[in-house]
Amino acid sequence: MTDSRRPDLDDLEAKARAATPGPWRQGHVERSHVFCPASHVDRMADERNLLRLNPHFPYEADAAFIAAANPTAVLWMVERIRQLEEIASCSVCGALPTQALYCGACFPDGGE
Ligand SMILES: [Zn+2]
Secondary structure (H helix, E strand, O other): OOOOOOOOHHHHHHHHHHOOOOOOEEOOOOOOEEEEEOOOOOOOOOEEEEEEOOOOOOHHHHHHHHHHOOHHHHHHHHHHHHHHHHHHOOOOOOOOOOOOOOOOOOOOOOOO
């Protein structure tokens, strides 16, 4: 059974690689803005305004979230999810158990 909430990791990785690398940060004064380094040589001295959110919405939380979920962070998570799924997948059929430690199809006794 597939989880409809699961993002397409290949698509997410491709988009993260194509986007401006992180880190990103929320503006300290302009709370609806998201900044990123313009140069990765000198990160703090050379930023640019990447995004201005619509100030008519509760933009501060959205700007903070977008800054935190930057491409560098997303690429780390995609890599980590793949590593953990590789570790957790069934050694027999490759399926990923969702509720149990062992694949119910290959280990009906729960690995005992
Ligand atoms: Zn299995």
